[in-house]
Amino acid sequence: MKLKTHTLGCKVNQYETQYVREGLASIGWADAAEGEAADLCVVNTCTVTAEGDSKSRQVIRRFARENPSAKIVVMGCYATRAPDEVRALPGVTEVVTDKRELPDLLGRFGVTDVPLGVSGLGSRSRAYVKVQDGCLLRCSFCVIPHVRPNLASRPMDEVVQEVRRLTENGYREVVLTGIHLGHYGVDWNRQRPRDKESWVRLSHLVRRLAELPAGPSGDWRVRLSSIEATEVTRELIDVMADHPDRVCPHLHISMQSGSDSVLRRMRRRWGSQRFVDRCGLLRERLDRPAITTDVIVGFPGETEAEFEETLATCRAAGFSKIHGFPFSRRRGTPAWDMPDQVDKQVKKERIHRLAEVEAELRDAYYESLVGSPLRVLVESRLADGRVAGSSCRYAPVELAVVGGEAGRFVDATPVRVAAGRLIA
CATH class of the missing domain: 3.40.50.2300 (Response regulator)
Known part of the structure; x- marks a missing residue:
């Protein structure tokens, strides 16, 4: 079969x-x-x-x-x-x-022993662990809450067992992921709204994983996937600060726009200054954390001034990577038939300008890492015999190393930045 x-x-x-x-x-x-x-x-x-x-x-x-x-x-x-x-x-x-x-x-199909999780992720060097499903938000551009509306958090013990299994199978990096990762535990907490002392939060899961011992295959690290700015709590930052070698100093915080007027039309939950302040709080507690984000370009009604506000907020936040993409209309969402849809060529031109700002910010962040030791997860071998991998701070690294096989950690010190990557 x-x-x-x-x-x-x-x-x-x-x-x-x-x-x-x-x-x-x-x-x-x-x-x-x-x-x-x-x-x-x-x-x-x-x-x-x-x-x-x-x-x-x-x-x-x-x-x-x-x-x-x-x-x-x-x-x-x-x-x-x-x-x-x-x-x-x-x-x-x-x-x-x-x-x-x-x-x-x-x-x-005849499976009687249905798995509780996964034991690997094919040939990938890192493993993904789904800890949560569903989204309650109603951002005006997003169709996902319509197709995944039911909040469901996986039991913490089940997640811990899966992470143990993956690390025992040789995975050195585990990425926690969900449809709305920061809402881990919210479905349980809603059942006991007055008993806040017993609420479960994402920070509790991350701390539990951070305190696990190294497995028989060696040490490993945990990385968080996309999270909302309001969910970058002091408790979560404390866990990251307490376990810098286990929890990657990197958060992907979805911004979507840096213009307050666009954010209101998007039905987002905060303004641009609050977002920047949260990035600042992260930097106060952690050593040069990597902060990456998503930005939608050309949301209905986005003016040139509003787009310039987004570029200014990107610079103020100091992102190390920006995933920029043009607004795409999704039937069934409020943004589908909003007035003043932005012309395709205008979106294309703004994507190009956003990419220029991203390159500027990325290189500035990578320059700040030159001369500092980084733990790199080797992912591939290059044609010239060097290896390529990802650092704990989510920066791509190329280096010459003996015995640097895919799936292994190497400690490297970058010496320069070239073509959007660190050379170590």
Whole structure:
């Protein structure tokens, strides 16, 4: 029985695809070789942007064309948002509209011992661990709360066991991820609103993991994926400060815009100054933390002055990386039919200008790391014999090292910045 999978979108999707793969592998399913037709294809889709929808359809059609006898199972956010549209695509035999149905899906294929988590993530050097699902926010541009509305936090003991298993299997970096990571525990806390002393928060989980001993395969580190600025609490910062070698000094804090008027139209929960202040608080407690972010360019009604405000806020926050992308209209969201939609060429030009600011900020941050020791997770070997990897501060590093195999830590001291990376 041969299997092919394809994942689009976020780290949560990658984790959930691996969950399905491991469940099927337990009853004898194996990956199809290159050029070999599969008996089953699983596509995990994304719907954050119109491009995500389009790419999802392209993958499904390609799988149907290359594997004419295969069953095609489609899951993910696009499948949830437009199940009838997905069912009409060639070869699709089942559409999973709710990720809570994944154990049932495995059961229908004959898996009796449904896994509680994953034991690896293929050939990746880092492992993702999904600790939470669902989002309660109603940002005016985002369709995800419509397709993943149910908050669900995984039991802490279950997460700890999974992290132990992954580190024992040789993974040196574990990335905690969720649809709204900072809402870990919120579903439990809502059941006891008056008993705040017993509330569970993300900082409690991170501290629990930070205090675990090194595994039999050696030391490891934990990194947090995307989080909201209001959830960068003093308690979370304290855990990071108390365990600098275990918790990466890096947070990806979603900003989306640096203009207060645009943030109001986006229905975000804070203003630009509060965001910058939170970045400042992080820098007060940690040694040169890396702060990365997302920025939507060309939100409806965004004026040139508002875009300039975003650039100014980016500089004030001092990001080390900015993921900038043009606004994409999603049917069913308030922003879908907002007036003053921004012209495509204007968005393209602003993306270019944002990229210039990102390069300026990135290089300034990387220069601040020159001469300081960094722990680097080796990820690949370059053609000239050097290796490439990611530092604890999420900066790409290239260096010459003996025995630097993928998946190992090396301690390196960068000597210069070149082409958007550190040379050590």
